[in-house]
Amino acid sequence: MTDKMHVKLNVNGEDREFLAEPRELLIYALREHLNITGPHVGCDTSHCGACTVTIDGKSVKSCTMFVAQANGAEITTIEGIGKPDALHVLQESFREHHGLQCGFCTPGMITRATKLLEENPNPTEEDVRFGMSGNICRCTGYQNIVKSILSAASELNSAKEAAQ
Amino acid sequence: MIPAAFDYYRPKNMDDVIALLEEHGDDARVMAGGHSLIPMMKLRMAEVPHLIDLQDVSGLGDISISGGRISLGAMVSQHELINHEGLNAAAPILREAALQIADPQVRYMGTIGGNVANGDPGNDMPGVMQCLDAEIELLGPEGSRRVAARNYYESAYMTDREDDEVLVSISFNAPAGGFAYEKQKRKIGDYATAAAAVQMTKSGGQVASASIAMTNLSDVPVWSEAAGAALVGSACDSAAVKAAVAAMLGDIDPTEDNRGPVAFKRHVAGIILSRAIERAWQRA
Numbered sequence: 001m002t003d004k005m006h007v008k009l010n011v012n013g014e015d016r017e018f019l020a021e022p023r024e025l026l027i028y029a030l031r032e033h034l035n036i037t038g039p040h041v042g043c044d045t046s047h048c049g050a051c052t053v054t055i056d057g058k059s060v061k062s063c064t065m066f067v068a069q070a071n072g073a074e075i076t077t078i079e080g081i082g083k084p085d086a087l088h089v090l091q092e093s094f095r096e097h098h099g100l101q102c103g104f105c106t107p108g109m110i111t112r113a114t115k116l117l118e119e120n121p122n123p124t125e126e127d128v129r130f131g132m133s134g135n136i137c138r139c140t141g142y143q144n145i146v147k148s149i150l151s152a153a154s155e156l157n158s159a160k161e162a163a164q
Numbered sequence: 165m166i167p168a169a170f171d172y173y174r175p176k177n178m179d180d181v182i183a184l185l186e187e188h189g190d191d192a193r194v195m196a197g198g199h200s201l202i203p204m205m206k207l208r209m210a211e212v213p214h215l216i217d218l219q220d221v222s223g224l225g226d227i228s229i230s231g232g233r234i235s236l237g238a239m240v241s242q243h244e245l246i247n248h249e250g251l252n253a254a255a256p257i258l259r260e261a262a263l264q265i266a267d268p269q270v271r272y273m274g275t276i277g278g279n280v281a282n283g284d285p286g287n288d289m290p291g292v293m294q295c296l297d298a299e300i301e302l303l304g305p306e307g308s309r310r311v312a313a314r315n316y317y318e319s320a321y322m323t324d325r326e327d328d329e330v331l332v333s334i335s336f337n338a339p340a341g342g343f344a345y346e347k348q349k350r351k352i353g354d355y356a357t358a359a360a361a362v363q364m365t366k367s368g369g370q371v372a373s374a375s376i377a378m379t380n381l382s383d384v385p386v387w388s389e390a391a392g393a394a395l396v397g398s399a400c401d402s403a404a405v406k407a408a409v410a411a412m413l414g415d416i417d418p419t420e421d422n423r424g425p426v427a428f429k430r431h432v433a434g435i436i437l438s439r440a441i442e443r444a445w446q447r448a
Binding site for chain 1: 165168170171172198202203206272273352
């Protein structure tokens with residue numbers, strides 16, 4: 001057992017500080033120290049993507065990062081993307097197109113998809129499938145997830161055009 | 165899964181990294197993106213009492229292309245390799261290979277230095293670097309030295325790097341001609357059942373030069389000099405490709421695992437190399 005370290009994270013725009021052992025994985029630090037339970041522990045082996053968060057502009061599987069590595073970082077989780085009474089376009093689109101069944105993978109799917117659309121606002125179906133290939137869903141067969149993301153992309157683009 | 169406890173360091177320069185390695189010997193390890201090391205630590209297959217995170221070390225993240233020579237800092241991520249326009253123009257095989265590594269999230273964190281230094285036969289970049297005849301720069305207490313990628317790998321996880329040395333950069337001449345990195349894997353994120361890196365040049369309708377390296381078909385990456393030689397001087401016709409495949413099969417030594425028995429891997433290796441040669445030749 002090593003000494004705990006002082007960890008400072010900016011999570012969803014808010015500075016959060018706590019003590020943690022360096023070996024704690026970011027996903028557990030978020031869930032257990034900060035009660036941010038949107039990112040899920042799926043496989044715990046960097047395969048499934050349910051724990052995906054955005055760290056300093058990168059989509060990262062938070063089961064494969066020590067909390068010590070994230071010290072000082074800016075993190076966005078699903079809690080920072082939308083609220084129950086003000087859903088993000090992607091969240092609305094997943095609901096509209098039945099992009100989920102059990103919902104376990106959904107926070108990771110949507111967090112990853114926000115980054116994908118930021119980097120590529122006009123993806124093809126193939127771009128979406130390739131860009132989402134680090135996220136596993138065992139319910140939907142992916143068809144409706146792809147549909148949800150493509151529909152959200154076109155909605156975000158029309159909103160952007162309308163704003164110009 | 166919870167790894168064993170460790171002391172964590174985040175030095176800002178290489179002098180401090182080397183000093184920590186000298187102080188703690190093989191109880192210390194450096195970490196780049198951590199996407200090979202952390203899973204090993206979680207499984208307790210790697211125990212690292214002193215973990216040195218390289219993320220704040222300055223000067224390890226550069227991509228330089230100058231006078232036909234390309235140099236990649238150890239901390240350049242696969243994501244950065246894929247999206248760097250100058251690099252895609254100068255050495256497009258890197259992008260083609262990087263896109264076949266792991267998945268998008270892992271590629272934001274996974275680095276070229278980690279992939280090349282690690283010594284796992286499943287890593288893709290070692291074969292690419294052997295194909296490109298890259299030089300690996302190692303920095304240690306005595307200063308820096310350069311090792312050819314073709315001489316760097318000794319056996320699985322055993323490389324020419326000493327415990328108190330760090331891989332800081334990789335450099336190679338911008339390749340000419342056609343290229344391909346062809347990989348057979350069971351699913352996204354998997355290591356190769358078989359993969360082939362090929363660079364070829366063409367002159368007067370014939371193969372002027374060819375360099376071929378294979379991934380995950382031995383306990384080290386395999387640069388097959390004989391396979392390349394079998395193509396040179398030919399029109400890259402099917403007889404020449406068959407001869408190259410036969411030569412390559414003489415150099416690999418796959419073992420049975422959950423990707424299949426030896427005979428299957430040798431079969432797949434032949435098909436993958438044929439496809440890679442065909443694509444590289446079309447692009448040459």
